[in-house]
Amino acid sequence: xxxxxTGIAALMADIGRRAKAAAMVLATVSAGDKEAALxxxxxxxxxxxxxxxxANAQDLEYGRDKGLSGAMLDRLMLDEAxxxxxxxxxxxxAGQADPVGEVLAEWDMPSGLHIRRVRTPLGVIGVIYESRxxxxxxxxxxxxxxxxxxxxxxxxxxxxxxxxIHACLVTGLRAAGLPEDAIQLVPxxxxxxxxxLLQMTDTVDVIVPRGGKGLVGLVQREARVPVFxxxxxxxxxxxxxxxxxEKAMNVVLNAKTxxxxxxxxxxxxxxxxxxxxxxxxxxxxxxxxxGVEVRGDGAVQALAAAVKPxxxxxxxxxxxxxxIAVKSVKNASEAIEHIQKHGSNHTDCILTENDVTAAxxxxxxxSAILMRNASTQFADGGEFGMGAxxxxxxxxxxxxxxxxxAQLTSFKYLVEGDGTVRA
Numbered sequence: 001x002x003x004x005x006t007g008i009a010a011l012m013a014d015i016g017r018r019a020k021a022a023a024m025v026l027a028t029v030s031a032g033d034k035e036a037a038l039x040x041x042x043x044x045x046x047x048x049x050x051x052x053x054x055a056n057a058q059d060l061e062y063g064r065d066k067g068l069s070g071a072m073l074d075r076l077m078l079d080e081a082x083x084x085x086x087x088x089x090x091x092x093x094a095g096q097a098d099p100v101g102e103v104l105a106e107w108d109m110p111s112g113l114h115i116r117r118v119r120t121p122l123g124v125i126g127v128i129y130e131s132r133x134x135x136x137x138x139x140x141x142x143x144x145x146x147x148x149x150x151x152x153x154x155x156x157x158x159x160x161x162x163x164x165i166h167a168c169l170v171t172g173l174r175a176a177g178l179p180e181d182a183i184q185l186v187p188x189x190x191x192x193x194x195x196x197l198l199q200m201t202d203t204v205d206v207i208v209p210r211g212g213k214g215l216v217g218l219v220q221r222e223a224r225v226p227v228f229x230x231x232x233x234x235x236x237x238x239x240x241x242x243x244x245x246e247k248a249m250n251v252v253l254n255a256k257t258x259x260x261x262x263x264x265x266x267x268x269x270x271x272x273x274x275x276x277x278x279x280x281x282x283x284x285x286x287x288x289x290x291g292v293e294v295r296g297d298g299a300v301q302a303l304a305a306a307v308k309p310x311x312x313x314x315x316x317x318x319x320x321x322x323x324i325a326v327k328s329v330k331n332a333s334e335a336i337e338h339i340q341k342h343g344s345n346h347t348d349c350i351l352t353e354n355d356v357t358a359a360x361x362x363x364x365x366x367s368a369i370l371m372r373n374a375s376t377q378f379a380d381g382g383e384f385g386m387g388a389x390x391x392x393x394x395x396x397x398x399x400x401x402x403x404x405x406a407q408l409t410s411f412k413y414l415v416e417g418d419g420t421v422r423a
Contacts, residue, residue: 008188012196015151016203018181019124023149025179027121031098033176038094038141041172042087045137048168049083055160056133063157068131071261071321075131076157086137086165092387093141099406100147112420119409121147123205126197127390128153128219130211133161138381138388139208140169140183146408149182151204153197155211156189163187198223208403210391213318228403229395232318233263234344235376238335238361240352241272245279247373248351252283254375255349257290261320263392264347264379268315269326270335276303276328284326292322299328316342332357336364343367345394347379368394368401 026034045052056078063076102119109115125148127139136152143150154162166185173180186193198207198219206226209219213232220227237255239248255266271280281303287294288306295310296303307326314325315338329335332350339348349371350361358372369379369392379402381389386404393399399407 008190008192009196011188012186012193012200013203015184015186016124016200019149019151019184020203022179022181023121023123023147026144026147026149026182027100029147029178031100033178034098034144034147035094037144037172037176037178038090039172040175041137041141041169042090042094044168044171045083045090045165046087048164049080052083052161052164053078053080055164058160059133059158062159063131066157068157069261069321072131072157074259075261076133076161078133078161082134086134089134089382089388090137090141092382093145093405096145096387096405098145099409102406104411111422112417114416116414117411118414119406120412122408122410124149124151124203125408126151126153126200126204126207126225128194128197128207128209128211128215130155130215131157132210133158133165135210135390136162136165136185137169139210139390140166142388142390142403142405142408144173144178144182145405148408149184151184151186151197153186153194159189194218195222198225201225208390212320228391228393228399230391231344231346231394233265233346233379233392234268234316234318234342235264235266235346235379236268236270236335236339236343236348237266237376238270238329238332238339238348238350239272239275239280239283240332240335240350240354240357241274242354242357243272243275243279243351244353244373245282248279249283249286251349251351251373251375253286253290255377256287256292256324257322258375258377260322262377262380263318264376265320266349266376267317267319267324268342269324270329270338271300271326272332272335273299273328273330276300280328287324292324294324294326296326297328300326316344318344332360336361339365339367346392347371347376349374349376368392 105117129135169183204225208228209216294307296307301307345367347369348367381402389402
C-alpha cells in the first residue's frame, strides 16, 4: 500500500529522471533555440499578467492568514510593474551571450597537444526558494540559458503565482521545440518533497537554496547533493568620518528603506564616533522619520529619544523589516572587526571620500560583494548586468556573489593531438 511519503518519493524520483533526460538534450541545443524559448516565455508572461495577478492575490491571502510580516508580503506581492520586471529579466537573459561552449583558455604543449578549457552545463539544478515568485522566472531562465535542466521548489506562500509563471516558461519551451521537462516545478506544498530533492544524488547535480537562515540551514544540514551556499544578508554600512554627508544620507536611506525584505537591504549601520553627533544624528533621525525602528548602543541612544536599546542578538540579525541596528565605532578598523564578527559575507559597504580607508575596507573584508558610496540594494544580478540571478552565493567554492548563467556552468578540457603518444 502506497503511503503519502512513498507517493512523494515516487513523484520526486520521476521528476528527477525526466530532468536528467532533458539535461542531456539541453547540453547540445543551439543558442538560438534557447533564446527563442526565453523570448516566447517573456511574451507568455505578459499575455498572462491578469491571470498571474489573480493567482498572486490567492497567495497574498494565504500569506496574510499565515501571519507573514509586511516585508515578507512585499516580497510575495506582484503588480503590473513587477510583472514587467519579470518580462524584462527574461528578455535580458535571452539576449545575453550563450555561456555554453565558451573557450575559457586555450594553449599548446611541447608534446604536440592542443588543449582548450570550455564551459559546460552542470546538468540538473534544484532550486529551493521562499516567497518571491519572480525567482521562478529568474531561475528557470538562467538554468535554461546555461544548458541546465532545473527542478524548482517554490515556497508554499507563492504556490499559485509560481505555477502560473512556470506555465509561461513551459509555453516558451514548447514554442522553441525544447523538452518541457527542462523546467519543472514541484507540484506540491508538502515539505517531504524538499527532503527528497536534497537526497537525489543520482539525478541532481547541485542545489541552490534561496531564502532565510532557516531554509538555508536546513538545506546545508540535510543535503547529500552539493550546495551553493547562500547565507542570509546581514548587510553592514559603515559611515566613515570622511563620508560625504549628502551621499551618506541618500545611500543609507535607500539601502534600508527602498525594499526592506530583500537580501541587499541594510541591517546594521556603523558610524564613526567623530561624526556621530552631527551626520550620524541626522541619519538616525531620517531613518526614524521614515518609519524605521532604530536599535542602538548607548552612544547611539543618546542621539535620539526614539532609539531603542540594542540587545546582543541585534548584532548579526537579518531583520528583513523596517528595523536597523546602529553602533558607534572608534574608527574603520573597529568597524571592520565588527563586520568580521557579525557579518555573513554577503554585502558590506563603506561611505567615505578617503581612498586609503576605502582600500583597507576592501582588502580586509571578504564579503562576496563590497561597495563604496553606493546603496547595498544594488546587490542584485540584474544590477550587475547579468539580466537576472539565481541568488547571491556567499561561499568560496565554484560560484560567488550574484549567480548568473555563466556561474551555473562548470568546464571541461578538450585535448587534441595528431597520433600523439607520451614518451
